[in-house]
Amino acid sequence: MSAAVIPGSYDPFTLGHRFVVTQAATRFERVIVAVVVNPNKRGMFTVAERIAMIEADCADLPNVTVRSWTGLLVDLVREEDATTIVKGLRSETDFAYEAPMAQMNRELSGAETFFMLTDPRFAHVSSSLIKEVARLGGDTAPYLSPAIHQALDNRVDRVRA
Numbered sequence: 001m002s003a004a005v006i007p008g009s010y011d012p013f014t015l016g017h018r019f020v021v022t023q024a025a026t027r028f029e030r031v032i033v034a035v036v037v038n039p040n041k042r043g044m045f046t047v048a049e050r051i052a053m054i055e056a057d058c059a060d061l062p063n064v065t066v067r068s069w070t071g072l073l074v075d076l077v078r079e080e081d082a083t084t085i086v087k088g089l090r091s092e093t094d095f096a097y098e099a100p101m102a103q104m105n106r107e108l109s110g111a112e113t114f115f116m117l118t119d120p121r122f123a124h125v126s127s128s129l130i131k132e133v134a135r136l137g138g139d140t141a142p143y144l145s146p147a148i149h150q151a152l153d154n155r156v157d158r159v160r161a
């Protein structure tokens, strides 16, 4: 049973993330989207909120499950009996950041990382940019699913009406 883990902070889950999950779900029998908990960073959404939003967003993908994770990623890969880590990339900058971790994960446990380019329409989109645009009253609808767009709209502390 081929299983892949797709880790991220997902604060919030964007359509760029969704593209990567969708593509992975057609190529692996099981996909585990892992919301990685960063104890030093309070996100806009709680981990539980992020999990719920991703589960709702991916309800059409029966082989996708969502969970949180704290600690070494390769321990999660082992716990989930997965063989592969999938990381979405937007640019060479993402690759430069991800490559050392992929090498380390291979050395630590033999887990391979498969890199996948996201949809070019979202290559400029980061979760932090989305939150900043929302905070300043900009339209983030093109980059989020309707439910997550609504959740962001309700949560953001807008500096301008």
Ligand SMILES: Cc1cn(CCC(=O)O)c2ccccc12
Pocket (backbone or CB within 6 Å): 007, 008, 009, 010, 014, 016, 017, 020, 087, 088, 089, 090, 094, 118, 122, 125, 126, 127
């Ligand atoms: C929003 C977003 C961030 N990244 C970098 C890695 C991450 O933080 O998830 C992506 C990679 C592919 C598609 C979308 C994204």
